[in-house]
Amino acid sequence: MSSVDWALQAYSSLSELGIRFLKCLERNLSLYEYVPLKVLSKSLNVKLEKVNKVAESMRKQRLIVFSASPYKGYTLTSAGLDLLAIKMLAERDIIIRVGGVIGMGKESDVYLGVTPRGNYVALKFHRLGRTSFRKTRRLRSYGLVSGGWLKQCISAARREFKALEMLYGKMNVPQPIDREYHVMVMSPISGCMLYRYRGLLTRRHFEEVVEGMKISFCNGVIHSDLSEYNLIVDDDSHILFFDFPQWVPPTHPNADLYLKRDVRNMIKFFRERDVSIPSLEDVLKVIRGA
Ligand SMILES: Nc1ncnc2c1ncn2[C@@H]1O[C@H](COP(=O)(O)OP(=O)(O)OP(=O)(O)O)[C@@H](O)[C@H]1O
Ligand SMILES: [Mg+2]
Incomplete structure (x- = not known):
């Protein structure tokens, strides 16, 4: 179970x-x-x-x-902790039911939830530490939080919720709805994960990724784990960004490193799909608006 x-x-x-x-x-x-x-x-x-x-x-x-x-x-x-979070969300009338699993990441379980009005929401249960051998780079950007893994999970949910609040309405990300302990409530997303996308990927898709990175950067968020696994081609064929717990602000000491890594990942992915892509430096200029 x-x-x-x-x-x-x-x-x-x-x-x-x-x-x-x-x-x-x-x-x-x-x-x-x-x-x-x-x-x-x-x-x-x-x-x-x-x-x-x-x-x-x-x-x-x-x-x-x-x-x-x-x-x-x-x-x-x-x-x-799951029980506490579910109980609190129910008491505050955010959800009335928890449904089945709709996603499973290395560091989270995502469930469908139902609101009192009968709408669906996604419930992301953060599970840091499940794969404790995982690269420490992610932990580094989370910042050190004392109190063991559960505290880290709560901190990750708080951070991710904050990023979505900073970005929602400005770019294509899930709508942040609520948060309780380590559980983030957001709008469900649908479409095709970029890494699985079998349609024709074009320069337009890449430009949407860069545009999203630029808007995100201008609003104080560098994703820091951007890859084809954290992007979706949504039902309207637009690129949607998700999975933000490890974001850093552009003032972070390693901001430059994380931003470059994000851009490199995207360039590599699109080049492998035969999309012609500008150089790393040119893309960085667009994102930074320099
Ligand atoms: N809002 C959402 N609506 C529907 N499904 C979602 C939503 N958010 C995430 N998912 C699903 O859950 C999976 C895991 O989510 P996410 O990538 O945010 O978590 P993670 O554990 O940090 O992932 P990773 O494996 O990249 O570390 C996604 O691949 C996606 O299939
Ligand atoms: Mg992910």
């Missing part, structure tokens, strides 16, 4: 104390690897025996993990 499956399975049986328990673990993510039982009992204002009882059932539901040494304590699992 996936982490979201565990969360959904536990959803309706979770008590009010259970939710407070999970929230308390989340608040303490940066302080403790395992939150001591005594701290939990005190913050929740509940006797130790009661804490243990609630914890035991949540442990069986895979929402938390117990550690016996060097002291007794609990920590959240990704299912526990």
